[in-house]
Amino acid sequence: MLSTTVRACVDRGAETHGGSPFLLAPESTLTLDYAGLQRECREVEATLTAIGLKSGDKVAFLLDNGHWTASLFLGTMYSGMVTVPLNAVAGPRSVRYILEHCDATVLFCSQRYRNRFAAAIDNCPRALTIIETDEDTGPRWPRLTPRTNPDGSVEPDDDALLLYTSGTTGVPKGVRLSHRAVVTGGRNTAIAHALTPADRALCVLPLYHINGEIVTVMGPLVSGGSVVMPHRF
Secondary structure, three states: OOOOOHHHHHHHHHHHHOOOEEEEEOOOOEEEEHHHHHHHHHHHHHHHHHHOOOOOOEEEEEOOOOHHHHHHHHHHHHOOOEEEEOOOOOOHHHHHHHHHHHOOOEEEEOHHHHHHOHHHHHOOOOOOEEEEEEOOOEEOOOOOOOOOOOOOOOOOOOEEEEEEOOOOOOOOOEEEEEHHHHHHHHHHHHHHOOOOOOOEEEOOOOOOOHHHHHHHHHHHHHHOOEEEOOOOO
């Protein structure tokens, strides 16, 4: 039976080829296998749930590519929450608009971008929990007790990804993608390129770009292959 949610894809990978590499991070020389990806997704789920988030809530990130950027990208969707990647080269005006518009209540942000976009972040009109995150070593989680048994309910038609356009002809437009759409995009990539578990993808575009997200991450996740995720190409 074909998986139709990000959660099912991650769980299936951990069950059928848990020791196989999923992600290689060149700067840290770390290799994350499929079992490790599942552990990190469950860590994200347990901690965000402990913060008070629930299925359907929006979670933004403002990061360069890296090991934990990929884990947070997938882990938020795995949790039934909605991933909102912020375009780090769009400029403060666009970042401020998206933060105001997207309804995210949590922002994973590197110190570099926390400084660069301080005005946009600090002037967000609603309460925003900012979690300082290093692309290689991960989030500095708040001190709380994670839930050990979150609900874990994710349906194919649930929103998975809220992706904003560049705003070339106006303000950025938010595009909602369901779990079914995200997984199908990965499956289309795997079929078109005849990907197998032996294949490895090099991520050359940022994880706030649809190509980096669907072609380079979801394609190998669906096919059982692996991804090389440098900070920048």
